[in-house]
Amino acid sequence: MFRRKNSNHEQGEDDHAKKVSELKTSLGPLSERNLQYCTDACLKRYLVARRFNVGKAKKMLEETLKWRSSFKPEEIRWHEVAMEGETGKLFRANFHDRHGRTVLILRPGKQNTTSIDNQMRHLVYLIENAILNLPEGQEQMAWLIDFTGWSITNNVPLKTARDSINILQNHYPERLAVAFLYSPPQIFEAFWKIAKFFMDPITSQKVKFVYPKNKDSMEVMKTYFDVDNLPTEFGGKATLGYDHEEFSRQMALDDLKTAKLWGIDKVHTVPSILSGAEVASPAEA
Numbered sequence: 001m002f003r004r005k006n007s008n009h010e011q012g013e014d015d016h017a018k019k020v021s022e023l024k025t026s027l028g029p030l031s032e033r034n035l036q037y038c039t040d041a042c043l044k045r046y047l048v049a050r051r052f053n054v055g056k057a058k059k060m061l062e063e064t065l066k067w068r069s070s071f072k073p074e075e076i077r078w079h080e081v082a083m084e085g086e087t088g089k090l091f092r093a094n095f096h097d098r099h100g101r102t103v104l105i106l107r108p109g110k111q112n113t114t115s116i117d118n119q120m121r122h123l124v125y126l127i128e129n130a131i132l133n134l135p136e137g138q139e140q141m142a143w144l145i146d147f148t149g150w151s152i153t154n155n156v157p158l159k160t161a162r163d164s165i166n167i168l169q170n171h172y173p174e175r176l177a178v179a180f181l182y183s184p185p186q187i188f189e190a191f192w193k194i195a196k197f198f199m200d201p202i203t204s205q206k207v208k209f210v211y212p213k214n215k216d217s218m219e220v221m222k223t224y225f226d227v228d229n230l231p232t233e234f235g236g237k238a239t240l241g242y243d244h245e246e247f248s249r250q251m252a253l254d255d256l257k258t259a260k261l262w263g264i265d266k267v268h269t270v271p272s273i274l275s276g277a278e279v280a281s282p283a284e285a
Helices: 004-026 032-037 040-049 053-072 078-086 116-132 159-169 188-196 215-224 246-264
Strands: 090-096 102-106 141-146 178-180 207-210
Touching: 004 090, 032 053, 032 116, 040 053, 053 078, 078 090, 078 116, 078 246, 090 116, 090 188, 102 116, 116 141, 116 159, 159 188, 178 215, 207 215
Parallel strands: 102 141, 141 178, 178 207
Antiparallel strands: 090 102
């Protein structure tokens, strides 16, 4: 029985590898940057998102390549979106979940701007940064969403929610492992029903509602996070702190890694972030 199961697993892996090869061939010649993006792991994520239908995966991936060509997520730099992050409404946590995944913390109650375009660039920047900081062998990230201070008056516009969902599920397939919505107010449920309409069922199943007084939902949270690392805002024991200047320093350094990774030779001077120091280009770093 063990051999049969193991054989089935190996057969499945072989089939997946063949699908990856088929998808790679179907794409034809790619630009250097697109070729760098379309790794075997990347192709597999798109295949998984489309249930290993090569034709559908190809269409999805080509739409992403078109989007990346115009949006240029790998060229966004922190100083261009830093204003969006001043309140700490979205940032990368300094801890990982139990599986080593990068964690993004979202606090919609701290929304501080009205430009949807800038908000989307900020979101994409942090998604790219989360991916940049994934440990070797890990493909996915986790989201923790804190509803403290959230109300109908500072509610995220439906268009923003729709655009965010579209970017995440269509251009970053299989990058989200789980999203915990911690203690959302009852009025949010009506908003969620509308937002869920724009979600792929696979994506919506990754969204977990957690309530402090609901023991079962808290136990689910603890299977993903060590309570010693988890901030008190999410039912843990750690202190959640966001220092915009310190976070900006981290992002400026990560920008160097991003530029080097993509072979982009950019020099940015950001005195407000690095105390007058110039951020060197990858060649100088």
